[in-house]
Amino acid sequence: MSSLKIKDYLYTNLSTVFWSCFLVLGGAIFVSYYNRINYMPEFDFASAVTILAAASVTAFFLVALFTVSMIMPGVFWVETWAHETGFKNFWENDAGEKKPLLVAGWFWLPIFFWYGFFIIGAIGFVTYALLLLLPVCCFFYFLYKKTKFDKKLFMHESWKFIFTSICCALLAFLPIYTISILMISDIETTKGSSTFVGVLVAVAIIVINLAVIMKRKTHSGAIYYPVLGLLAFFILFSGFEIFYRIPERVMEIYKFGAIKNASVIFKSEACLPLKMQGVIQSFEAEAPCKVSELTILSRLGEEFYIEKDNIRIAINKSDVISWAVSKPDA
Structure with missing residues (x-):
């Protein structure tokens, strides 16, 4: 393909090229972050496009x-x-x-x-x-x-x-x-x-x-x-x-992940797996359990990927009742 044809394509499809570059940048941000934590969530295409666009814009302004x-x-x-x-x-x-x-x-x-x-x-x-x-x-x-x-x-x-x-x-x-x-x-x-x-x-x-x-x-x-x-x-x-x-900061800003000093309340069904994995020491039967001072590495997709005392575990998002973040001291 000649350089003239390439220029013509870029000029006639400027918005498409621009949008594609943003999605590529956003994809690079997410791949970099999830490669660092050795985990990749699954989410639908419509959500992925919105998330990648937000990530790319934020990363661009940070840089x-x-x-x-x-x-x-x-x-x-x-x-x-x-x-x-x-x-x-x-x-x-x-x-x-x-x-x-x-x-x-x-x-x-x-x-x-x-x-x-x-x-x-x-x-x-x-x-x-x-x-x-x-x-x-x-x-x-x-x-x-x-x-x-x-x-x-x-x-x-x-x-x-x-x-x-x-x-x-x-x-x-x-x-x-x-x-x-x-x-x-x-x-x-x-x-x-x-x-x-x-x-x-x-x-x-x-x-x-x-x-x-x-x-x-x-x-x-x-x-x-x-x-x-x-x-x-x-x-x-x-x-x-x-x-x-850079990717970690993008995740922090939108609370997609890298959320430190968080506390999560899990349904009773998730408490036994958490105990067996060593995340919690005990829990009351048929009652929700709360895990504090953990890091939410990722909350995108169908799972919460959390870290507590160097233990990383994925929990179904449906088993999460609520989560909160401790406000840093002024």
């Missing part, structure tokens, strides 16, 4: 969220301020070519300054935080003498610089928070400790954002930014080996 958040500080800096400010002469030559080290300094140092300023102030060392403003005043005085702007223009550029750096610091919070949480979570990886992996991932994200802010004004970001964002996403998730969290 997009991490992809965008990893590079958003750099994108905001370069697209809203860097190409327009009069300060760009400090990191660009006459041909518009950026100098990596100078660009990195103008981008990262203000972000680190604001985090240092607020952290020191938050822990009670307000005086030390205010002392940090002294080198900042010296820096702006140096800029004023170096640029030779009139006072009005210099103040305008300075306030835009301060506003941009604060926004970049806020946008950098999610990547910093995510990496920090993963570093202290004691995740076991084949690459080493979570702290070691976290340092490498943080350096990689810093370098990727440097690549983001190195983009020239004449270059389109339609491909440039998504490629760098997906690279950052891949480095983060492959570094900590947590790709499984």
